Amino acid sequence: MKNLKMDNIRDYLMTNDIKPSYQRIRIYEYLMNSYDHPRVDEIYKALIDEIPTLSKTTVYNTLNLFIEKGIIHMVTIEGTEVRYDVDISDHGHFKCDVCGKVYDFKADIVEIETNLGESFIINQKDLFFRGICPSCSVKN
Amino acid sequence: MKNLKMDNIRDYLMTNDIKPSYQRIRIYEYLMNSYDHPRVDEIYKALIDEIPTLSKTTVYNTLNLFIEKGIIHMVTIEGTEVRYDVDISDHGHFKCDVCGKVYDFKADIVEIETNLGESFIINQKDLFFRGICPSCSVKN
DNA sequence: AATAAATTTGTAATGATTACAATATAAAAT
DNA sequence: ATTTTATATTGTAATCATTACAAATTTATT
Ligand SMILES: [Mn+2]
Ligand SMILES: [Mn+2]
Ligand SMILES: [Zn+2]
Ligand SMILES: [Zn+2]
Numbered sequence: 001m002k003n004l005k006m007d008n009i010r011d012y013l014m015t016n017d018i019k020p021s022y023q024r025i026r027i028y029e030y031l032m033n034s035y036d037h038p039r040v041d042e043i044y045k046a047l048i049d050e051i052p053t054l055s056k057t058t059v060y061n062t063l064n065l066f067i068e069k070g071i072i073h074m075v076t077i078e079g080t081e082v083r084y085d086v087d088i089s090d091h092g093h094f095k096c097d098v099c100g101k102v103y104d105f106k107a108d109i110v111e112i113e114t115n116l117g118e119s120f121i122i123n124q125k126d127l128f129f130r131g132i133c134p135s136c137s138v139k140n
Numbered sequence: 141m142k143n144l145k146m147d148n149i150r151d152y153l154m155t156n157d158i159k160p161s162y163q164r165i166r167i168y169e170y171l172m173n174s175y176d177h178p179r180v181d182e183i184y185k186a187l188i189d190e191i192p193t194l195s196k197t198t199v200y201n202t203l204n205l206f207i208e209k210g211i212i213h214m215v216t217i218e219g220t221e222v223r224y225d226v227d228i229s230d231h232g233h234f235k236c237d238v239c240g241k242v243y244d245f246k247a248d249i250v251e252i253e254t255n256l257g258e259s260f261i262i263n264q265k266d267l268f269f270r271g272i273c274p275s276c277s278v279k280n
Numbered sequence: 281a282a283t284a285a286a287t288t289t290g291t292a293a294t295g296a297t298t299a300c301a302a303t304a305t306a307a308a309a310t
Numbered sequence: 311a312t313t314t315t316a317t318a319t320t321g322t323a324a325t326c327a328t329t330a331c332a333a334a335t336t337t338a339t340t
Contacts, residue, residue, distance in 0.1 A: 019306090019317075019318080021305090021306090021317090021318065021319085023318085023319075024318095040296080040297085041296090053319080053320075054319090054320090055319060055320045055321065056297095056320095056321095057297095057298085057299095057319075057320065057321075057322095058318080058319055058320070060296095060297070060298075061318085061319080074218065074219065076216050076217070076218055076219060077216070078214065078216055079214065079216060079222060079328095080216075080220045080222065080295095080296075080327075080328080082219055082220065082296085082297095092254060094256060094260060094262070097263070103256075103260075105254045105255055105256045106254060106255040107252055107253065107254045107255075108252075108253065112247055112248075112252060112267070113247065113248065114232060114245045114246060114247045114269075115245055115246040115247075116234060116243070116245045116269070117274065119274035119277065120234060120243075120269075120271060120272075120273060120274060121271045121272040121277055122234070122269050122270070122271040123237070123270055123271040123272070124269065124270040124271065125267075125268075125269050125270075126267070126268040126269070126270075127252070127265075127266070127267055127268075128265075128266040128267075128268070129254075129256075129260075129262050129264065129265050129266070130262070130263055130264040130265075130266075131260060131261045131262040131263040131264070132260070132261040132263070133260060134257065134259035134260060137259065137261055159286075159287085159337090161286095161287065161288085161336090161337090163287085163288075164287095180327080180328085181327090193288080193289075193335095194288090194289090195288065195289045195290065196289095196290095196328095197288080197289065197290075197291095197328095197329085197330095198287080198288055198289070200327095200328070200329075201287085201288080219297095220296075220297075220326090220327075222327085222328095
């Protein structure tokens with residue numbers, strides 16, 4: 001998505017106060033190239049072949065570190081399903097109830113008006129839709 | 141909230157194709173009187189004193205049944221935290237990062253415009269905000 | 281009252297996440 | 311270059327939430 005190359009990921013992590021270890025670079029790289037908001041297990045399974053020593057704990061540690069430093073977001077649409085998103089720009093998520101795929105969409109989330117007073121300090125806004133995606137509704 | 145009494149809960153469950161057992165009535169009643177979007181454990185702990193034989197499995201079964209029949213919603217704000225909401229009208233949720241309390245707020249969720257084409261069938265729209273609530277920001 | 285159906289319960293199994301100590305790697309100091 | 315220190319990774323065990331399942335109980339039907 002951001003079209004960063006290996007060296008640029010290294011710089012990007014460093015500017016965000018993250019030491020660019022090999023594992024961290026590869027995990028960020030994977031997130032960058034995956035449009036489907038992967039779960040921990042998918043990330044682990046995708047990398048274990050090329051990084052045979054990789055531990056699932058490292059994946060968890062790294063993702064939590066990335067979140068803490070603000071370079072990725074956690075995406076929770078339903079139940080206990082936790083996904084990760086390297087795109088931290090303002091956008092919404094749609095999950096198809098049939099195929100389970102998660103789509104990004106544009107929305108003016110900032111513009112949404114509420115009856116929360118000004119005394120509420122809002123740090124994050126998330127918008128989740130669910131339903132049936134085009135390719136699944138065609139099959140039906 | 142809806143100010144339903146015991147007998148009315150019984151009717152309400154029946155009109156939604158749910159046999160009104162004692163446990164189901166009490167669980168729905170608890171949800172109705174709790175404004176804080178309780179977790180499974182809170183519901184169980186609140187009722188176990190008055191219903192000593194209550195099983196946590198029954199709480200799970202009942203909540204899943206209620207969701208299936210559409211009389212409650214699951215609220216997932218972050219990570220693995222699953223909460224339940226008896227208010228199925230259109231509204232958003234705000235979670236305070238300090239005290240953890242979940243607030244309801246009004247928002248025109250239906251009106252939110254997106255770039256999802258018309259070929260997406262949208263069944264549910266959820267809006268989650270996070271930040272610091274008034275009473276916690278005062279203390280700071 | 282007897283039988284069948286539905287609900288509840290308790291326990292075990294599963295799965296995701298975290299805790300923690302040991303090992304390995306990288307950085308700093310001598 | 312070697313030693314020391316700090317940081318990161320790994321593997322295993324512990325924890326916690328949820329589900330699966332079969333037995334027991336309750337409710338409905340005959
Ligand atoms: Mn996204
Ligand atoms: Mn609510
Ligand atoms: Zn689909
Ligand atoms: Zn608060």
